[in-house]
Amino acid sequence: MTNVVRSTCPYCGVGCGVEVRQTESRGFEISGDKQHPANFGRLCVKGAALGETLGLEGRLLYPEINGERLEWEAALDETAHRLQAIIDEFGPKAVAFYASGQLLTEDYYAANKLMKGFIGAGNIDTNSRLCMSSAVVGYKRAFGADFVPCSYEDLEQTDLVILVGSNAAWAHPVLYQRLMQAKQQRPQMKVVVIDPRRTATCDIADLHLALRPGSDAALFVGLLNHLQPSLAETTFDGQTAALDIAADWTLEKCADFCQLESADVQTLWQWFAQANRAMTLYTMGINQSSSGSDKCNAIINVHLASGKIGREGCGPFSLTGQPNAMGGREVGGLANQLACHMNFEPADIARVGRFWGSERIAETPGLMAVELFEAIGRGEVKAVWIMGTNPLVSLPDSSHVAQALAKCPLVIVSEVVSDTDTSRFATVKFPALAWGEKNGTVTNSERRISRQRAFLPAPGEARADWWMVAQIAQRLGYREAFHWQHPHQIFSEHAALSGYENNGIRAFDISGLANLSRAQYDALEPVRWPVTEQGHSPFKSWHPNGKFQLLPVEPALPQASADHTYPLILNSGRIRDQWHTMTRTGNVPRLMQHMKMPLLEIHPRDAKRYGVTNSGLVRVASRSGGMVAKAWVSENQLPGNVFVPMHWNQQFARKGQINSLVKSVCDPHSGQPESKQTAVRIQRWQPGWCGEIFAREDIVFAQEIQWWKQASPGVTHFLCAADTHASAWIEALAAGRGWQLQTACGDGQFYHVLAWQNGVLQLAFYSAHVWPEIATAAVVNAFEQAPETAADRHRLLAGKAPGAQADAGATVCSCFGVGEKMILAAIAGGCQSVAQLGEKLRCGTNCGSCIPELKALLK
Structure with a gap:
């Protein structure tokens, strides 16, 4: 390869440019491309870890x-x-x-x-x-074309940003960092987050509207009603019908429908009406709905009606989830x-x-x-x-x-x-x-x-x-x-088709790229479409009559509703360090440290009602299926609602698959499933034991044991839990292998095992009634270099690091492997701000995704 290869990150739709350099050890170093206009050198932790995903272990290599x-x-x-x-x-x-x-x-x-x-x-x-077919329907109905009328540069020029159904801090981290920097440079810019959960994205919000799940459309239909006096003439197709429906959605009706304070709804409407330039950023919380297309059009309606579209710093911006x-x-x-x-x-x-x-x-x-x-x-x-x-x-x-x-x-x-x-x-x-x-x-x-x-x-x-x-x-x-x-030949054909008999009647046109030579294709710089020989065309309506369309939208709640049998509403979504179904990110050790297993985020009131304790295990069931998760008790969650990540699958958990619970309810226009709201019930599960196991070889689990795979270098590693005694299962694993077992137990409260063969560590197992605290790095290192002294072997049996090594605690900053205990120690030592923590530990200085958690620890 040449010294540097410029490419594009394969994760979210931000589309960050990356630079790839080969190291002296024949590995690859990944950094952000400072010339790429999507990220200007920024990368999130997933993008920065791309070099750790290039191995061939587990690859399909032959037909x-x-x-x-x-x-x-x-x-x-x-x-x-x-x-x-x-x-x-x-x-x-x-x-x-x-x-x-x-x-x-x-x-x-x-x-x-x-x-x-x-x-x-x-x-x-x-x-x-x-993930985005409802957005396609919304754009096509309004503009006559699937045309996103915004750019990232608009974030730096707007007066108001509304993030609705989007935890951009975790799902689109680089774009969120760009927004955060824009707000730091222009503090007068307002940021509103509309989301039932208080997420990391709320860290920069001037206003957070924790609305009733799935009620988003009412805020924008009501806003259209609020804007109605400024629409003196009929400008758009469908305007009369859209305004007639909106007229019924008064401030009081919207606030009641969304279960919000009237004053907060009014603040949102006033800020939007008064802002010269405004943007609405939306993603899965809007699209993944049985009325997702209508929600998209409710958002587009207010931008069309207010004229906050087609100019700098304005527009309805659907953030796509995939590259x-x-x-x-x-x-x-x-x-x-x-x-x-x-x-x-x-x-x-x-x-x-x-x-x-x-x-x-x-x-x-x-x-x-x-x-x-x-x-x-x-x-x-x-x-x-x-x-x-x-x-x-x-x-x-x-x-x-x-x-x-x-x-x-x-x-x-x-x-x-x-x-x-x-x-x-x-x-x-x-x-x-x-x-x-x-x-x-x-x-x-x-x-x-x-x-x-x-x-x-x-x-x-x-x-x-x-x-x-x-x-x-x-x-x-x-x-x-x-x-x-x-592929150059395919791209040229695709580009030629985009301009074939087009003459400006279709928005998508990259015919200006159809005649690139192979060398020009290989060297192609990032470019926004349309790209024609005549240059870029302005934003317009592609409907045959040349008019934009307002869609009449009657707000509707999700089809899923809580009842006596299934009293909670489950929301699903992405987490910070994982991607889709984990086939790439799940095998990177540092990306598994922030959240090691599916977590069920639950409000303290509901946790008390169901006897759930923080870090305890919970069984979750719907009419379609069930799963097991670890409880995370948090006031960031609305009462009556729970949240579980979407990523885990049968390669990483025995029973961690969220979509086994979700019904196949779809938007009638887009066909997009309503993945954001599912009625569930929960039950506290207090297993006989829960713990961790490390081994040199694959592990065959007994049927009754729940397990969650952990990526660890050079060792097989699982979290696991069961009702049955652990000793019989461990002894069965060791039987016939000639292992010598070193055990420790305490009045039935804990059970630890090290298995040795010829002085080489074969297995380490730690269990207790509650999750044991394990110095994971020290245990993993012991498989590479066994402890030499009896004292260090006993410390290993206890799950502790040898000598005076300190346990970093749960990982907060994945970029630099900074743990919670390290951060708390630095705070105790005098660090009083995120900047000071960054100077001392480097946390928060790369992708910035951990900054909200750093602020929470500082509080």
Whole structure:
């Protein structure tokens, strides 16, 4: 590789630029790209840890069919034969693709072209359906196009920022740091956070509205009513109907509906009306709703009505969750789009058919994510190709998704990781390229196209997703249309299609990039679309009559409601240091230190009602399923509501999968599931013991033991708990291995074990009635270098660090591994501010995500 490779982070939709440098030890150092306009050198802890995700442990490296390794030619021939047989017998609609916002645009384009253009059915959808499809509907209904009318620079120029349904401090950390810096430089700028939970994002809020879950639309419909006197003339389509509904939503009605103080609602409305420039940033808390599309339009309505749109520092800004969710929208990766922002309309169908040279273009939308897997379960879809995603974890009602895949005759999975919840159901496994090996483009939340560049060779027989699609397409008889040899050719074709017979009638147009040479493509700098030979077009309405549209919105509560049997409402979402289903981040030790297992955040009043104690275990159940989590008692949570992270799966927990609880309730317009509200009940679980186990080899747990996998260097490590005695299970593990056991126990209160073989540590186990405090780093180090003295062995048996080494405590700053005990000691030693803590310990000086927790400790 060259000295420095510039690429793009593969995590959230902020789209940060990164620089990759190879170290003397042949490792890779990742830093922020100071020239990239999305982040100017900033990185969150996940991005900074990318170099720790590049190993090959657990990688899928060779094609497999029915668990048997095959050469590529044989695997492709057999897969194409099976697909063709299904199409011949049951028709093209019996086949479906399920793609991912992790794919590059070139991969997405190839998959969409094959499915909609040549197989001839609309059945390609994507996990992006689960995070931003309601935002797409909102923009298209208002503007006539899926056009995000904002940029990150607007944050530095606005007077008011409203974050609604967004914990940006954890989900989009770099963008949040940019907002925080903007507020420091312009203290007069107001920040409002609308969220049932008090999250880390509230740290910079001038006003936090902890509203009734799912009631957000009322605030914006009421705001439209508040703005009504300034709308003297009919300017927008739908204006009369929208204002008629809004007229009923008075201050008192909105406050009552949202369960807020009238004065706080009035403050929000007055700040918005008085601000010259205002932005609303929204994400999953708005989109993941049975009325998510209407909520998006309620937000867009007030920006249109007030004129706070289409100019600097203004606009409704949907923050996408994935690195290339926007790129998927561009190529037509959603089942209800055709390609390049074209729709299933006769003129668009004919236009795409002419460009692709196909007479088999799909003429109707395909199945959206939830209904797609329901159709698989009914036997209507008999072949599904799942690309770079893990729907068994991310889709709601995951037990039904498992049942559907178990019955499907042909499940093709192209994946980086060998063993995922989804790949366990695969008939065919194709080894895909990972970040660092891929080559192509992604588009971030502000419509900025950036390059992901390869700096690693393809391991084993891993191949690009676009290559797999092209090879299958050629075997299905479409060789000429899929003869690409390099992603540059695919990008050029995609760019040319975006401008084909466009003439300004479609917002998405990057035809100015269609004639890039391969060298120019390789060197492409980040650029926001549209990009045409005529230059950038202004923000406008793309409706045929040239008018923007106000949508009449009647606020609606979530379909989930608490009752006597399920009295609590469960909210789910991201945490700071993990990503999606943990297939990448879950294997990085430092990213597992901040939150080691699923936590159930619960208000003290509810904790008392159900007998739950902080750090105690809780069983959570809904009508669909159940899980086990560790309680986190916090006044940041509203009474009657609980929160659990979305990330854990069957590789990292026996029973930690949140979407096993969530019902398949979707927005009727966008098909996006209502993942934010589920009625649940909880029950305190006081196991006979809970503890930690470390071992040199894989561990087979007894069925009755709950476990949570921990990433630790060079050792297998789990948290675990059970009702049965631990001693019999540990002794069974040691039986027949010739281990010598060193044990310690105290009146049944604790049970510790070290297992030795020829002086080498094989296993360490620590359990008690409550979670034991373990010096984890010292235990892990003991597997590499066993303690030499009897005293240090006894300290290890007690779970303590040898000698005078201090325990850092629970990790707060993952960037620099700074623990809570270290921070408290520094505060006791005189540090009185975040800045002083940063000078002494470095915490809070990199990505800044830990700053809210540092402030809480200072208090």
